[in-house]
Amino acid sequence: MAAPSFSTPFQPFVYQSPQDCVTPFQILGGEAQIVQIMLKPQEKIIAKPGSMCYMSGSVLMESIYIPDNEAGVTQWLFGKSVTSIVFHNNGSSDGFVGIAAPSLARILPIDLATFGGEILCQPDAFLCSVDDVKVNNTVDQRPRNMIASAEGFLRQKISGQGLAFIVGGGSVVQKRLDVGEVLSVDISSIAAVSSTVNVQVKYNGPMRRIVFGGDNLVTAILTGPGIVFIQSLPFHRLSQRIARAVTSPNMRDNPKFFLQIAIFFFLAYVVVVSSLILTDM
Numbered sequence: 001m002a003a004p005s006f007s008t009p010f011q012p013f014v015y016q017s018p019q020d021c022v023t024p025f026q027i028l029g030g031e032a033q034i035v036q037i038m039l040k041p042q043e044k045i046i047a048k049p050g051s052m053c054y055m056s057g058s059v060l061m062e063s064i065y066i067p068d069n070e071a072g073v074t075q076w077l078f079g080k081s082v083t084s085i086v087f088h089n090n091g092s093s094d095g096f097v098g099i100a101a102p103s104l105a106r107i108l109p110i111d112l113a114t115f116g117g118e119i120l121c122q123p124d125a126f127l128c129s130v131d132d133v134k135v136n137n138t139v140d141q142r143p144r145n146m147i148a149s150a151e152g153f154l155r156q157k158i159s160g161q162g163l164a165f166i167v168g169g170g171s172v173v174q175k176r177l178d179v180g181e182v183l184s185v186d187i188s189s190i191a192a193v194s195s196t197v198n199v200q201v202k203y204n205g206p207m208r209r210i211v212f213g214g215d216n217l218v219t220a221i222l223t224g225p226g227i228v229f230i231q232s233l234p235f236h237r238l239s240q241r242i243a244r245a246v247t248s249p250n251m252r253d254n255p256k257f258f259l260q261i262a263i264f265f266f267l268a269y270v271v272v273v274s275s276l277i278l279t280d281m
Helices: 073-077 235-246 249-253 257-280
Strands: 012-016 022-028 034-039 044-047 052-055 059-064 084-089 095-100 105-111 118-121 126-130 133-138 155-160 163-169 172-177 182-186 190-194 198-203 218-223 226-231
Touching (some): 044 095, 052 059, 126 133, 126 155, 155 163, 163 226, 163 235
Antiparallel strands (some): 034 095, 118 190, 126 163, 133 155, 182 218, 198 218
């Protein structure tokens, strides 16, 4: 039985590769989940650094550099890791590895063969993989789709015919779009989309919304056909809530407090200078 494109907690699955290799796995937990993957002798999986939670004694861990899986210097300049971790069962009996989500996130098993061999994900969505899977960071060259941040500039493209595990923050909803069907989603809430979905970025409202507050400033317009995974709690949104909780009350209630004060004094300066010029005339 092939792995489904989406799973529920505590439900065991068996992944069968195109080469008829069978890999059982189980997703454990509710919010911050763990995927436990069974490894037969001499089998291996690839995971991102720092994701291992536990493993059996027969499994060896090795850090390697895979040129096909990373963007090399570009990724390193943005503070990303350029290595991957390989877990190899070197024993004579079955072993297992527990790979944990890095935050309050759900783990989604993606059988790439059912997605046409390719899926686009949010940055750092990739967790681990079984069989033939490649991970690359892609850049959308269209100016209207450029987001002025490293996380918006780098996107992950996962390709191949194997099984990939990705993470989505909070609760995750899977939407299947028909041909021509349109769905508007907050851009930070997109965990992954199939490559057949057309993505357009729309800026909502004038620039003054950025200065004087307002959420959902950037919306993604998704047009089917294809599948989209929507997350309820993106990591950057969670980190913002934590940052506000540990800052001063003024900054906690209004994170743009200092920016608004600076704009107020600038406008006051412009008014004073303009009045002086008009008085001299």
